[in-house]
Amino acid sequence: MTLRIPALITAILERDLRLALRHGADTLGAVLFFILAGALFPLALGPSPELLRRMAPGIVWVCALLAALLPLDRLFGSELEDGSLDQLLMTGLPPSLIALAKMIAHWLTTGLPLLLAAGPLAIMLGMPTASMVVLLTGLLLGTLILSLIGGMAASVVLGARRGGVLLPLLVLPLTTPALIFGAAALDAAQTGLSWGPDLELLGAFLAAALPLCPLAAGAGLRAAVE
């Protein structure tokens, strides 16, 4: 059994990526939302380059956070509805590893595209190219954290009535530390301060979420099929 664990995790990933490609419109939805929401800010705030440059870190981070929420309620919801969750559990893979595989799939189909779209959006808002490395490093850690915490919350609300409404209320408070450190790192980079500590705190947050979130999510999955 131990030998099959990596093979099963890759099988779940392959399956989810294949489904994401087949339903391309759903997959692109989050990225398009991210770009559109980011593009609304210049319209609402006025075209002052100074103001937009000043607000760009916050805009990019908040939009990424909200965009990553969109596909979360389908992450386990579709598996529960069509009975696939039972079959996933019947593969013998521990529930926490099933959850981890689904979280990785969420990152590959949502976090990674957001990361790719973040660069162009930041340039559009006039962010200096010098702070681009800090933005992308921070978002790399941030999107991973979002997938972990989001996956955990999605499994906890699984099967609950109005789970879709509950989900953002659970995820957003839990991800505020990531938002604070990520935006602070960018702010520091723009004002010429040291941005290392902020990214290190982000990394520490990720290191704590990596083992804890799949464990909690696994318990949520077991409870959902009962």
Next chain:
Amino acid sequence: MPGPHPLPIARRISVIPAFTPPGHPLLEVENISVFRGERLVLDRVGFTLEAGDALLLTGPNGAGKSTLLRVLAGLHKPEGGHVLWSGVDALADRSQHAGRVAYLGHQDALKLGLTLRENLTLAARASGGNPDLCMESLNISGLADLPARMLSAGQKRRAALARVLLAQAPLWLLDEPSLGLDINTMGLLGTLFAAHRQAGGIVIATTHVPLPLPDARTHALPGLNESDIPQPLEDFPEDDLL
């Protein structure tokens, strides 16, 4: 698709591996009790099955047949009772127990956007079985590369049954396996059941129609007495409901 030459039975059942030889008590179910909310759904259910046995669970709607299957599959934790497999507590390590079980639920659990073969990949990885052989056994090889959304209800059911074969597990737990199947496939199912029991496997199925399981034992779940069903609306005057 059924070709001009019917598949020889030996090849059809070649996907079923040999398990324990018949005659040993394999599955012992003791005093399983399950609550759903305030209601006792299963009340001290118990039976013992030997290798090669088959059991039909019958009873009215809501009697807890599906719940019992989910308990035996390790998907639902009972409030009381034990499930022993070869004398060992099966539900202590539910991930390990999953390796002994092939579970067919109400739903076919197929992803509509994936082809049949892709749908079976995960189960094949888990058991190391051959999905093509299993699809051949249920006459759906010709559909292997079609997306599941293009299949009929009966064809989807056959795909779900192919996954049961694919699990290569000694304990088959089937929730209404005949749902949507045509006469030919029912005959096929009989052949596969017989081969599985010959090999020392156990079949437990819920059903409302006769299944091709000769000399299967029957366990009738009593269900609820009408008087036991709570009547929460009784207290309200009728005008309030309208």
